[in-house]
Amino acid sequence: MENRETNKTRKITIGHLYPDLLNLYGDRGNIACLMQRCIWRGIGAETVEFELNDEIDFSKLDIVLLGGGSDREQMIVCRKLKDIRQAFKDYVEDNGVVIAVCGGYQLLGKYYRTEEGMIEGLDLVDLYTEQGEGRLIGNIVLRSDLFETPVVGFENHGGRTFIGGNSPFGKVLHGYGNEENSGCEGVVYKNVIGTYLHGPLLPKNPQVCDWLIARALERKYGSGELEPLDDSQELEANRYIYERFVK
Amino acid sequence: MKLRRMAAVWAAKAAQAASVHIFHRQGVTWAGKIALRICPDILRELASQVRGDIFIVCGTNGKTTTNNMLCAALEAEGKKVVCNHTGSNMLNGVAAAFVLAAGWSGRLDADCACIEIDEASTRRVFPYFKPDYMVLTNLFRDQLDRYGEIDITMNILKEVMQSAPDMKVIVNGDDALSAFLAMDAGNPYITYGINEKVTDDSGVHEIREGRFCKKCGAPLRYEFYHYSQLGVYECTECDFRRPDIQYNASDIEVGDHLAFTVEGRRITADYRGFYNVYNILAAYTAARASGLELPHFNDMLAAFNPENGRMERFRVKETDITLNLAKNPAGFNQNISAVMQDETLKDVIIVINDNAQDGIDVSWLWDVDFDRFKEANVNSVTVSGIRCQDMRLRLKYVDIPSMLEADVEKAVCERVENGCGNLYVLVNYTALFSTRNVLKRLEEEK
Numbered sequence: 216m217e218n219r220e221t222n223k224t225r226k227i228t229i230g231h232l233y234p235d236l237l238n239l240y241g242d243r244g245n246i247a248c249l250m251q252r253c254i255w256r257g258i259g260a261e262t263v264e265f266e267l268n269d270e271i272d273f274s275k276l277d278i279v280l281l282g283g284g285s286d287r288e289q290m291i292v293c294r295k296l297k298d299i300r301q302a303f304k305d306y307v308e309d310n311g312v313v314i315a316v317c318g319g320y321q322l323l324g325k326y327y328r329t330e331e332g333m334i335e336g337l338d339l340v341d342l343y344t345e346q347g348e349g350r351l352i353g354n355i356v357l358r359s360d361l362f363e364t365p366v367v368g369f370e371n372h373g374g375r376t377f378i379g380g381n382s383p384f385g386k387v388l389h390g391y392g393n394e395e396n397s398g399c400e401g402v403v404y405k406n407v408i409g410t411y412l413h414g415p416l417l418p419k420n421p422q423v424c425d426w427l428i429a430r431a432l433e434r435k436y437g438s439g440e441l442e443p444l445d446d447s448q449e450l451e452a453n454r455y456i457y458e459r460f461v462k
Numbered sequence: 463m464k465l466r467r468m469a470a471v472w473a474a475k476a477a478q479a480a481s482v483h484i485f486h487r488q489g490v491t492w493a494g495k496i497a498l499r500i501c502p503d504i505l506r507e508l509a510s511q512v513r514g515d516i517f518i519v520c521g522t523n524g525k526t527t528t529n530n531m532l533c534a535a536l537e538a539e540g541k542k543v544v545c546n547h548t549g550s551n552m553l554n555g556v557a558a559a560f561v562l563a564a565g566w567s568g569r570l571d572a573d574c575a576c577i578e579i580d581e582a583s584t585r586r587v588f589p590y591f592k593p594d595y596m597v598l599t600n601l602f603r604d605q606l607d608r609y610g611e612i613d614i615t616m617n618i619l620k621e622v623m624q625s626a627p628d629m630k631v632i633v634n635g636d637d638a639l640s641a642f643l644a645m646d647a648g649n650p651y652i653t654y655g656i657n658e659k660v661t662d663d664s665g666v667h668e669i670r671e672g673r674f675c676k677k678c679g680a681p682l683r684y685e686f687y688h689y690s691q692l693g694v695y696e697c698t699e700c701d702f703r704r705p706d707i708q709y710n711a712s713d714i715e716v717g718d719h720l721a722f723t724v725e726g727r728r729i730t731a732d733y734r735g736f737y738n739v740y741n742i743l744a745a746y747t748a749a750r751a752s753g754l755e756l757p758h759f760n761d762m763l764a765a766f767n768p769e770n771g772r773m774e775r776f777r778v779k780e781t782d783i784t785l786n787l788a789k790n791p792a793g794f795n796q797n798i799s800a801v802m803q804d805e806t807l808k809d810v811i812i813v814i815n816d817n818a819q820d821g822i823d824v825s826w827l828w829d830v831d832f833d834r835f836k837e838a839n840v841n842s843v844t845v846s847g848i849r850c851q852d853m854r855l856r857l858k859y860v861d862i863p864s865m866l867e868a869d870v871e872k873a874v875c876e877r878v879e880n881g882c883g884n885l886y887v888l889v890n891y892t893a894l895f896s897t898r899n900v901l902k903r904l905e906e907e908k
Contacts (some may be wrong), residue, residue, distance in 0.1 A: 290673075418828075448854055449855060
């Protein structure tokens with residue numbers, strides 16, 4: 216209870232990039248989850264939505280969320296990305312926290328090559344994506360080195376992502392992941408998580424949500440300690456998926 | 463050929479009868495499948511025997527209601543109509559509608575046909591017949607795991623429209639996506655819509671499709687929204703704009719009943735839900751476009767009982783129960799608006815399944831504005847169905863506590879026992895049939 220007092224002065228700002236374009240598959244759930252889990256702990260939380268032509272001051276952001284969009288919409292975003300690339304890269308190298316989902320994950324890399332053309336990425340993480348035969352769709356369960364609780368979600372992507380020597384977000388226990396046969400899903404680079412998991416990702420994986428919040432607090436205030444919450448409903452929903460598809 | 467056709471019709475009828483009696487299911491798609499297996503050309507032959515117009519209804523939401531209403535409107539004017547009433551809208555279901563309507567001789571006696579078709583299935587149905595009219599209700603985000611992005615659905619619909627260049631498209635002009643599609647395909651089109659602002663949707667934060675011009679990619683400017691992306695719009699850069707509306711609904715009343723004026727005629731119906739204005743208007747426009755005067759349209763609406771889980775009412779013991787289908791964010795948000803129009807205290811049960819026909823991805827729950835239940839005079843919320851856990855979490859993150867009971871019958875019985883006597887059951891697609899069966903049985907048991 217004693218960190219109640221310090222909580223009052225702690226606050227994080229979430230930057231939601233281009234929700235007008237990248238808003239497939241319940242990204243709002245990820246924002247709601249980040250916000251509520253701060254608010255329930257008495258940590259101030261604010262979300263700033265950036266539209267395509269807005270200036271982004273990364274020094275004012277503690278967590279950046281880059282969501283998914285259709286290929287067409289991703290193409291529109293990618294034209295804009297060149298303008299923010301350097302500032303975004305500086306933020307990442309300075310341990311800025313990023314959660315990039317689906318299309319957002321693909322945009323972290325060098326490029327996404329589709330039948331219709333090349334979508335140039337942000338080149339924040341050394342990875343690339345190629346369109347494959349058919350889409351990889353279904354429930355997915357991972358074991359991540361970052362957490363004890365498995366990570367559960369839903370994937371739906373036509374791209375196959377190659378992460379080279381980077382660490383994956385997790386090992387695939389059920390589902391596809393980065394490509395059909397790699398056995399790996401997503402990427403973790405510094406405080407960046409890139410993943411195909413939506414569903415949305417964070418509500419059924421409070422451990423991932425808290426990891427993001429903790430990293431952001433650590434970077435900003437030097438300590439990422441978090442008061443525990445009653446996660447029984449979250450964990451029950453997580454366990455349901457795990458048991459249905461893995462056990 | 464005739465014998466083969468007869469055999470197909472007989473087998474399909476037998477299959478349907480057997481499945482109804484033995485399995486207590488409607489058996490429609492099974493019947494269609496068998497008929498097509500025996501006589502692959504049966505759909506082409508029977509469709510060609512329809513004497514007058516063939517209407518098809520496509521679009522994300524409102525297909526079944528619009529199609530059944532159009533059928534009822536035509537019947538009210540004395541037409542004999544073939545219709546896939548149950549909403550079986552893939553190739554087998556479409557074939558079944560024709561086959562089961564045929565006589566034992568294998569011939570069809572019908573003036574017109576009203577057929578709803580799943581958008582992705584249009585490609586499989588169009589080779590068999592070219593409709594005279596396609597009603598396009600709207601395009602919303604739905605089952606992304608099955609259909610992919612809306613762009614893919616639009617490409618399919620454009621392809622089939624162009625394969626039937628004489629087919630007239632009856633399009634909701636308030637939907638920028640549908641309107642663009644009708645213009646882009648090059649088919650003749652007829653528009654319906656609502657020019658006046660009806661609702662205050664400032665409390666709604668739903669994700670809207672069609673924020674960008676499909677023609678040039680620039681942002682669209684909206685004068686106002688009715689709901690979702692339906693509204694009055696124009697492109698900020700190119701010449702794309704909302705088309706002139708030929709069948710405009712004005713002086714709209716939305717509440718415990720609906721009323722509006724079109725072509726100087728006052729239309730009234732004893733339903734709730736703003737979206738039903740669009741359904742009625744679509745059916746009206748299609749029937750009028752085909753040249754009918756529709757003197758019996760209001761009588762038809764007064765007698766129209768969808769009996770298909772769209773705002774269907776039941777009474778169990780002392781509890782009034784309203785069952786309504788809600789299978790995507792646009793539909794669910796409209797459902798919540800309809801619940802809010804009932805200002806009395808109510809219990810709510812939400813049933814969410816993730817079977818193949820529902821879409822196995824339940825992320826869309828997070829795109830629904832459930833927080834509006836806080837202003838809806840709700841006594842309690844119970845979550846049920848296969849993915850009740852996801853639903854409970856969804857509500858938790860807008861600070862709405864809920865009871866969890868995976869079994870629908872138990873959930874309903876508990877609320878009938880302990881609830882406030884006014885119960886809304888909101889269900890997604892596969893939950894509809896099982897829930898409806900439970901409610902019908904409970905109603906009869908009393």
